[in-house]
Amino acid sequence: MKNYRILFMGTAPFAVPSLKKIVSSNNHLVGVYTSPAKKANRGMKLSISPVAEFAEAKNIEISSPPSISSSEELKKLQEMNLDMIIVVAYGLILPTAVLNAPKLGCINVHGSILPKWRGAAPIQRSIWAGDAETGVTIMQMDEGLDTGDMLHIATLPVTPEDTSATLYEKLAELGPQALVEVVNEFDRYTPTKQDDSQATYAKKLSKEEALINWADDAEQIERNIRAFNPWPVAWMQVEDQNVKVWSANVVPLNKDVTPGTVIGANKEGITIATGRDALCITSLQIPGKKALPASDVINARQTWFEVGRCLTQAD
Numbered sequence: 001m002k003n004y005r006i007l008f009m010g011t012a013p014f015a016v017p018s019l020k021k022i023v024s025s026n027n028h029l030v031g032v033y034t035s036p037a038k039k040a041n042r043g044m045k046l047s048i049s050p051v052a053e054f055a056e057a058k059n060i061e062i063s064s065p066p067s068i069s070s071s072e073e074l075k076k077l078q079e080m081n082l083d084m085i086i087v088v089a090y091g092l093i094l095p096t097a098v099l100n101a102p103k104l105g106c107i108n109v110h111g112s113i114l115p116k117w118r119g120a121a122p123i124q125r126s127i128w129a130g131d132a133e134t135g136v137t138i139m140q141m142d143e144g145l146d147t148g149d150m151l152h153i154a155t156l157p158v159t160p161e162d163t164s165a166t167l168y169e170k171l172a173e174l175g176p177q178a179l180v181e182v183v184n185e186f187d188r189y190t191p192t193k194q195d196d197s198q199a200t201y202a203k204k205l206s207k208e209e210a211l212i213n214w215a216d217d218a219e220q221i222e223r224n225i226r227a228f229n230p231w232p233v234a235w236m237q238v239e240d241q242n243v244k245v246w247s248a249n250v251v252p253l254n255k256d257v258t259p260g261t262v263i264g265a266n267k268e269g270i271t272i273a274t275g276r277d278a279l280c281i282t283s284l285q286i287p288g289k290k291a292l293p294a295s296d297v298i299n300a301r302q303t304w305f306e307v308g309r310c311l312t313q314a315d
Contacts, residue, residue, distance in 0.1 A: 003027055004083035004104070004183065011035040011049045012089035014172050018109055019054060021176035022086060027183060030080050031061035033068070035091045069095045077101045084186075086179065087141060096143055104186065106141040109175040111168075113137060113153055115199035118146035123171060124164045125202040128227035130219075134158050134167065136175040138182045140191050147199075149191035154178040163229040207232040214260035214311065218250045218277040233285075236311060238304050244285040253278040260312055265305040269294040272311065 004027045008019050011034050022029055032055040040047040048056075055062045065073055074097050077085075082102040087094065088109045099106050112122035114137040119125075126134040135155035142148040154174050158167065182189055210232045212221055225234040225248050233244045248269070257263060257273035264271035269280040285291040286301070298305055 002083075002186070004186070005030055005081060006183070007031055007033065007077070007080060007082050007085045007102070008051075008088075009033040009085060009090040009092075009094075010051045010088040011091045013050045014111070014168065014175075015051050015088035015090070015109075016054050017172045018086065018088045018176040018179050019051060021180045022183070023058060023060070025180055025184065029060065030082065031063060033063050033065070033090070036064040036066055068092060068098055074098065074101065084183070086183070088175070088179075094141065099141055099143065107151070107179070107182065108139045108141045108146075108148065109179050110137045110139055110146055111171045111175070112202065113155060114139065114146060114150055115194040115196065117200055117202040119202035120204045122202040123167050124205055124227045125200075126158060127162060127164060127167060128223055130223055131158050134171070136171055136178050138178050138189075147194060147196070149193055151189040151191060152178055152182050163226045165230045205232055207235075210234050212236045212245065214272065215275045218253075218274040218279045221274060221279050222248050222250050238311060241287055243287070244291070245281055246283040246285060246291050248279050248281045248283075251278040251280045258310055261310045262305050262307055265294075265298050265307060267295045270298065270305050 006022060006027050007030050008022055010019060032051060034049045034051040037046040037048045039045065052062055077098060078101055084102045084104040085106040087106055094106060110122065112126060113135045117125050133155055135153055137150050138152040140149045140151060156170060156174060205228060210228045212234055225245055228234045229246060233246065235242050235244050251271055253273060259273055259275050261273045262270065263273055263278060269282040271278050271280045281294050283291055284294055284297055286297065
């Protein structure tokens with residue numbers, strides 16, 4: 001097992017477990033690159049990234065350049081005499097010169113089974129599409145968007161209960177183990193080219209996309225609810241209010257009912273007809289309130305979900 005000189009680049013919470021694994025390995029971590037601090041919350045105070053928080057606590061040298069494309073940054077990287085750069089949820093595009101700076105290149109942990117779900121939201125899109133399986137790919141980075149040669153793939157099932165939040169946590173645990181296996185035995189792994197014909201793109205989520213379309217199948221809406229949890233959260237319009245929907249389940253419906261029609265409101269939840277079958281909402285959130293069981297909301301807003309009422313896209 002070799003002792004590599006490694007630079008870690010990461011920003012989001014997803015990257016922290018991988019950084020922890022590298023710190024605890026026998027390799028030499030030269031430092032950490034992360035996105036610059038941003039103003040956040042009502043006080044608009046500068047907030048550092050989760051990766052920076054961990055690195056500070058461990059007294060790891062941190063750099064937060066707004067860009068790594070400058071000749072000064074490239075010279076700095078070259079002077080580090082790196083064996084590899086590990087990149088996990090960093091947020092900045094690496095130019096070719098940076099990709100070629102380390103002796104063994106740049107290694108990335110991507111939250112999907114490539115070439116499926118290249119792009120920004122692979123975890124969410126996996127649930128959204130109804131995939132039975134997902135995983136992480138340890139990849140040798142190139143100039144493309146998640147197009148580099150694959151070194152190792154680790155998989156896990158997507159359960160019917162998984163939200164983006166729970167799947168994120170699972171992959172954040174799976175990824176670091178797969179990463180350190182590759183790093184510790186790097187010479188043993190043979191790069192494998194991706195089949196571009198099988199590639200799919202995981203575009204970013206949007207609040208507009210999270211608006212429930214009752215004409216969709218209940219199965220698709222239910223997947224959307226889990227995929228958009230915790231952000232942007234699926235929502236519907238009731239009484240000109242944007243009501244967030246946190247959880248629901250599919251209910252068989254064999255009769256023809258206009259999509260969006262409330263067909264039940266009781267302790268089990270709020271059942272609404274869709275393009276196929278029905279959706280029973282079990283947890284929702286009225287603006288200004290916390291998320292509550294549907295039965296509690298029914299008690300407080302009885303007229304909102306009267307049986308027979310039709311909830312349209314702009315109720």
